[in-house]
Amino acid sequence: MSKNSQEHDDKRIDFKFGVPELLYKQAGGRCSVPRCKNPTMGPFYEREGAVNMGVACHIHSASKNGPRGWGGKDAEFIGSECNGIWCCQYHASLIDKASGFDYPAEVLFAWKALAEARTRKQMNDSPSPLGWVESIEFTSFLSLSPLPKLTLSRNTIMWGKSCCGKTALLEAAAAISQSKYSDRFNGTKTKGADGKYHPATFCAKIIYSTVDTLSKELNLMITGQKLTRLESSILYILPPGDLEIVFCSESDSHKLKSEDDIDLMMRVLNVDKSALFALASIGTKTIIPGEIKFEHAEEWDETNDIASPKHKEDGSPYYKLLFKMSPRAEFLPYANLSKSEKGRLIIDLLITKAREISKQRLTLLLIESLAINFDAGNFKSLLEALTNEEFQSVVSLPPIRENDVLDNFAGQPKLKKLEYLESWRLAIVGEKPDS
Structure with a gap:
């Protein structure tokens, strides 16, 4: 030098x-x-x-x-x-x-x-949606030790060994905004002192700050099919108005027999029809840019040798989602997209949803199994895109991408020193503090 x-x-x-x-x-x-x-x-x-x-x-x-x-x-x-x-x-x-x-x-x-x-x-008294989610953790979880905990940065990559509670942690957090994500804990039972089996209780908490509150602790308690949200001793019947958790589980993306593409997307994105159409009008702009539209599907009537309008089981019109990836490309039915393309389309819409909600309240985006089939280029594009957003995000690291982003020093994984990873921090779930 x-x-x-x-x-x-x-x-x-x-x-x-x-x-x-x-x-x-x-x-x-x-x-x-x-x-x-x-x-x-x-x-x-x-x-x-x-x-x-x-x-x-x-x-x-x-x-x-x-x-x-x-x-x-x-x-x-x-x-x-x-x-x-x-x-x-x-x-x-x-x-x-x-x-x-x-x-x-x-x-x-x-x-x-x-x-x-x-x-x-x-x-x-100027309102602001700004805030900070500090941590998500279980305070009671049957058969897991140490208890799963996630300390957040602005952009967090989550990693942990199999069966350490990563998915359970994200779904418990997602239950803050959508109670259906607590359903995974239903049916778990534990043997009581009376020798009988009773529904197990799972407890979790999320700690965050907003413009209005210096420190807020929201507690979740799940017993059987009952989900209870509490701040101190105050019961939340509805999700909190100052925090939104945006999440989609892999199981959400499986179409039900009774659904058309509108029903599927409403369930996947946890939105109503008007919000879905608003998101579709924006289109995808982040990791798989394209144009979305819905149209009444047709099916071939072999008896009359003509195409006729398709209907759902209840007799209502069956609508399909069509997606065009570039101005010169043709619209393709959602059903014809690859698994990776479907995952990117859904995540892109989730990012748009989080971006819009973050204009009104503190927002945290959680991405897990939808990115499991991403190749190295698509996963890198996802991480790069999220660093430009105003909301916090957590991405669970797919096993097939571990070698791309992790170095292993003395058995302790660390993020590689790559430019696109500079804004990300690694959070390890399931490891004891002294390990």
Whole structure:
């Protein structure tokens, strides 16, 4: 390395004059890390005046080789308030540990936006959908130890050994918004002290923050066919209004005999007909760009040797979904798409759904088995696309893609150092803390 190059890498770009004070004011004088209650300003103990316990932190580092680097930004941006976040002394130190690996820039920018939205809400009651989902975990799960837990980043890749509770964890979280996902726990029984078998109880909790609530803990209890949602001692009869979990299980994508394509998509996407048509009008734009339309299907009448309108078992019209992948291509029936294409189409619509909901409330997208057949290129495209979204996302790593994204050091999987994985963090489910 030349001397000039070395000097360039060692160059430090400090905040411009007045930026630290501005960051303090924008965050309302509080640490910007969700759920943190540490004060950043207070009085001296034995004399007049106040002591500052807060730190104006760079998101992209002040030096090129520092935590999170410069991220391709110029000096003007690095030294501006746009690149700063106000933290307490504890979190100011924590976010830079391990070269900032555990706290990527995308996470800190999201926290900065949430902190500033909270300040605006307190000043003028301006609503905001911003928030942060911190963790999902089981607090009671029959026969599983350790209990499954997932700590979230902005974009999280979930991995774990077979039968560690990954799917159960996602479905329990999804039950917050759609109770049908708690059905997988139905029928599980355990032997009681009376020698009889009783429905087993599964308990889970999700911890999150919104503009209105610094820290919120939502608890789920599933016993038999009964799902109970609780915040502290308050019973939620309906899903919470400040959080949406967007999810589709692989079993959702299997068409029922009584369904046409409209019925299938409504069930897969957990939307009503008007929302489905709205999503279809937007089309797919993210991982499999294309155009969607529905039309009344026809079937061949061999008796009369003509095509006649197709109907469902109840006599109502049978509609099919048609998909065109490019302007010059022909529309293809959904039934004629490959399994991977069907998975990409559904995930693309789920991303659009999450994008629209995130304009109104905190949104978390969970993707599991629908991506199981993705090849390396399609899986990479999915991860790249999700990093550009405003909502948090969790993608369960398909076994066939493990060698593409994971390195194994001394038996401990880690994400490879690839550009498209820089914004993602690996969460391992089912491992004991000391393993």
